[in-house]
Amino acid sequence: MQYIIKQLGIYFNEHRLRYLVVFIFIVIASAMYVAPIYILRLFIDAIVQSEFTAATLTRYVLLFLGAIVIGYISEFIWTYNLFIGSYDLQKQLRERLMAHFLKMGAPFYHHFRTGDLMTRSSDDVQVMGMTVGYGLMVFLNTSLYLGFIIIAMAGTVSLLLTVIALIPMPFLAYYIFKWGSEVDRAFTDAQNAVSEMNSEVLEIIDGVRVVRAYGLEQVTAKQFNQRTTETKLKNDHVSEIDSRFAPLITIVLAISFVFSFGAGAFLVANQTITVGAMVSFQVYLTMVVWPMISAGDLVNVMQQGSASWRRINEVLQTGDQLEPDGKKSLETIDDIKMVDYHFKYPNTDRLILDGIDLSIKKGEVIGVVGKTGSGKTTLLRQFGHRYPYSNEIPLINGEKATSYEVRQVRTQFAEVPQEHTLFSRSIKENLLFGKEDATDDELWHALDLASFKEDVKRMPDGLLTLVGEKGVSLSGGQKQRLSLARAFLRDSEILLLDDALSAVDAKTEQEIIANLKQRTDASISIIVTHRLSAITEADHIIVLSDGKVTQSGTHHELIQVPGWYQEQYHHQQLKEDDDVLNN
Known part of the structure; x- marks a missing residue:
């Protein structure tokens, strides 16, 4: 977990103003969510002590409503800024990955399979967004919100009762962090399995004609089913570890309720605390449930984020030599x-090349x-x-x-390789890769040089004809001539x-x-x-x-x-x- 915290710290430092706003308003929101419980205590004590009046009711109602309104506005501000950061990080990571892909030479693409790069660019980036958004929200709730609740329990009710209620918590913390490391390893294995599966999907789709031609549909389906089963089992293992947290937290909190209720009843009987304090303490303990359950989610999210960041960083750190x-x-x-x-x-x-001597001059x-x-x-x-x-x-x-x-x-350089790369767009858009500001006259001239002009004119939509994925709607010769026209349009030396x-x-x-x-x-x-x-x-x-x-x-x-x-x-x-x- 230290690894991902260090990496995210760099991002948080770059956007410190945004996260300063988040911190300030979550502190205000946490205080406002704890305040109504203290008001409830005063309300109950006033009734028990026969000091309840209309003015008291009005004062407490206004304070209660004020705390709720301020808490709502504060939470809106900090959660809005928090999730803006989540989407901003995803945008940055995708842009960095795409820029890296565009700079890399062929050796880089021999190192990574296409499906693997797709998984890292989509699934792993989304996990990182969840880490910065939901993960940070859980962290702040688990730390600041829980901190305010414990301070309120110890400061406004009883330090002794708070300590007794928290006795089972170290046991919970031990297993949360123990199982968290297992989540990291299991999630990494699961993501690698997803990458392999996505690579196979792309290969099968690209080679579906060969599969059918050789009558290997059933064999291919069987092999793919084995791959999906392996992927499912690895994801099931992640889910099995995740599922351990909620029951453990529920049991520990139930034990805390028993301890606090028994000790609280004893303190009320000895008049050490008031009835209102006892009621408010139980409400505080109920409020502890969400941060404690979130602690399990926090470990899961942070460990998954750590695994995803390592996978993304591996791509960014791998060069093409x-x-x-x-x-x-x-x-x-x-x-x-x-x-x-x-x-x-x-x-x-x-x-592959042995002692080549070659001299080429301009115009040859x-x-x-x-x-x-x-x-x-x-x-x-x-x-x-x-x-x-x-x-x-x-x-x-x-x-x-x-x-x-x-x-x-x-x-x-302008190159027309053996394997023609056409995009699932129109003929015009494919040509504009050669020269993005080309006029229609220039496009038609390039098509004429490639002997493809008349073919395009006969198409109902002309330059706007969609070529389909990888040029599926064009014949082999038409694909070649369109690729040639794009190279001619570039007019490179x-x-x-x-x-x-x-x-x-x-x-x-x-x-x-x-x-x-x-x-x-x-x-x-x-x-x-x-x-x-x-x-x-x-x-x-x-x-x-x-x-x-x-x-x-x-x-x-x-x-x-x-x-x-x-x-x-x-x-x-x-x-x-x-x-x-x-x-």
Whole structure:
């Protein structure tokens, strides 16, 4: 519990004015809720001592109503400010997590599964909000409110009677804190189980077509049922520990009532305290019930908050192992070089790229080809610094890429990856990710460059057509062309295409390649492809095999030299001729 108190202390210090208001008004509210009981004592004593008059009644009624009104207003003010803080903390945590997600590179997302990040960003953040809201409310009620009640019991009735009534309380405190540590461990296990379950849900939804295609619905459902059962059992364990508190508190308070009533009756008989004092003491003891029950809730909430904060903090403290930002600014890119460049993925020993030498100048179109698994996509990723550099660092304008501010470097790149990422929005909104202030004319021009303009015009809602989640309402070729249009709209100095024309027909491919050549001479295009027809007009082509450059040159040079490129080109030409004849 000390851990979460320390962490929340930082937040409270940042908003100390708000929590000073909370403290002041809860003190006033606590005093006002105790005051009516003292007024009740005076009221009863006046009746017993035959001193009750109309003026006495009026005075006590006005004092009683005044205490209630002031107490209500005070509690409204402090609870309002308290729960504003709860939602403010959730807002801050979500913003910090999202900012962290957006900054992190690929290694970070290998460390955490998507469902796990979702759980930490939603469930754990909500638990933290409950800790700052309901948890702090319970803490203040348990401490200040309970403190006022005990002071009133000891100061206005009898210190001896108060001590007797509180004899069972140390026993209660021992078990509250003993079981509280169990709640922390059990809740952490339960949240981890929820994270795993959410990850499986996302994977099953994404792969539902594969599951159905292989007839694995029943097997998948059975495996998922086992996961949900495990999650339920872990949450049941948390509930079992939580359920121990209320009965224990009820029993301890019942014992306190017996002790106080017996001792109080003895003190009244000896005229040590009045009847009104005895009645008020029993009411005070009744008021102790809520803070004592809250003490159990407080331990639960604080321990759960501690577990959730550790899970959130783990995400925030986990980096992506990428090299730190440089300080230099990057206005334009004149050339990119890789000199004897080697690369292997983190935590592996196998070289994916082995001794790459590559020089690219402004205005060039570079083709990258090779058999599957040769390192083409990895090469493209490392232009954008997706993974930590193993040893060598690419050079931009003769300087190491890490010398520049990473934000400025990334703005110079527009990438169309193999897996097209489309958002569940309209075509227009997806395009605006490329350039948020683009006009409709610019949008249509980008669509024209990607040979997607006519398709969009035929759609009933045009640019406002919803593409569905991950572009489900579009065909594979349409997804590719929309992604291409978004990249064209960005108009960055470097365009990276990773097999971005694989789902379009040959005619459409040639139209897009022709449009690509119309881009300004100030830009660089790097095209990874399996279809060699996409790079016949490239300024330079490299052939990769097992991470090494085995051939390089222009298309016309490479088809003259025996090797992989020549064989692959003739094979694809024959296949295209067969397709034409068959059609």
